[in-house]
Amino acid sequence: MSTEARSNFLKTQIQSDLDGGLVEQLVTRFPPEPNGFLHLGHAKSITVNFELASRFGGRCHLRFDDTNPEKENKVFIEAIQEDVRWLGYKWDGEVRFASSYFQQLYEWALHLVEQGLAYVCDLSAEEARDYRGSLTEAGRDSPFRCRSVDENRRLFEGMRAGEYAEGSRVLRAKIDMAAPNINLRDPILYRIRTAHHHQTGGEWPIYPTYDFAHGQGDAIEGITHSICTLEFEDHRPLYDWFIEHLPVPNRPRQYEFARLNTSYTLTSKRKLKHLVDAGVVTGWDDPRMPTLAGLRRRGYPAGAIRHFCEEIGTSRSDSVVDVAMLESAVRNQLNESAPRAMAVLNPLPLTLTNLSTPATLSVANHPNNEDMGTREVPLTAEVLIDAADFREEANKKYKRLVLGKRVRLRGAYVIEADSCDYDATGAVSRVYARIIEGTLGEDPPDGIKARGVIHWVSASSGVRAEVRCYDRLFSDPNPGRTEDVMAVVNPGSLRCIEDAVIEASLAHAEPEQVFQFEREGYFVADRFDHCRERPVFNMTIGLRDTWNTANA
């Protein structure tokens, strides 16, 4: 069964709502608070909402849940939109803001006051906490719970007019202080805040809480299925309570799914910020970060992230997805889309003693896709190979260059190593080898085959480049478990190679273009630092390697 056809509880629910005529057209929404950068977990939510809309011929909105001015920022509003676009989704209509509904929300709050379903409470935050009771004990009614409708109206209007100090009063729904569900113990609808709001400026001295704004915002927009994560499950009765007691134009319903957890990654804003502040990473878009900006800079294709989110399914059970699944999706897509090229990360000079004149070879850009064409690669007497690809002697399992043995230079000739030089430390500093004539595109005429294939770059035409190789940021499969982030960061998560040599064509890469450096992995030209004069590549991910692991 393909992932396309696989069902999940949301698809089943939506299909039945559509079939039963409960809703005419599916309308979903992605509702981030603009208080930080989007990460992998958000990608899951975005994918769920947009893919469902697309699958069922519906629409998906982008709405900023901007009800708490103190934590929000315009910078995030821009960044989030760019991330959603980059992921490949287009929201229906203009971007929306919960803050656009402040007037309507205020009027609805007044409506509850008039109905005797909301009251102004003067308890301090600490007192309110005390009155709320505990998980096992019922709460107690606030002494302000019995204020008259007139008094509540006057007080709430006073709040709106900015007559009271921050924290001095709140508007609460009058539900049930003994409810086993704590969310129903007279939840707060409005609090007084003097902070400047990025959208409404100083227009409002009071701000609705998430609970009062979210469902009503959904109703205003005609959202049919309000999909959120499991921790909001206990809020659903409250969500429904507002919808039932307010003259809203629509009746949206809330559904919850399990948030995405991925092994070896962290999505805690607080902890990630610590890494940024401590300089462990270069910023929120560091290629090792689980932010969408980071994954993008790492070279992870948006399509691979989308595919990953689809592939892991959507359920209600808490789980931790193996990051290997994400990596698999990335390799899968890149294997198809990335042109091949050669780059030597740890150069070792090799002299082709019998190559009298330089040659130009035509090399395929993709082994299984002719449409990707060919490129010209110069072969000169001086080439560079990777130091790991030569040994003076080795057993049969070593399928690379060995003294007296043969190997093929990728896309070129079979060569045989004759001798080598050493440096002062005794390390091999140069290899001398001979081209076996008649081996361009052919096996050796004498029947002695090469033991393997190695990549190379012409020493004279190759270009020096900076290559940043990454490993997982955390050494612990569950880094979120530990409070001390520093204790679980992988000290070797970045290996910066300053003197790698890439084939000349690679210097012309556009930023964000991904290549497969043959036999090494996938590498992306850095979005910000790469330029022709000073090429910089980030390792997106290595090739699957069944040899190193087995012989480690």
Added chain:
RNA sequence: UGGGGUGUCGCCAAGUGGCAAGGCAGCGGGUUUUGAUCCCGCCAUUCGCAGGUUCGAAUCCUGCCACCCCAGCCA
């Protein structure tokens, strides 16, 4: 100890009373000018546990167990 959830292969996850999909990982083998890709094969007699209903149960009932979420004027 109150309320709300979740338990199907190492990791995800279909399955909605008729005889355990698929993906990832892993393990064999084949092809290969990337130790890649690709291809073929293997990988849950059993669905948290214990009872019960039924010709038949992962699916229904009962009881237990484990784990997750909730006491912000955050979202």
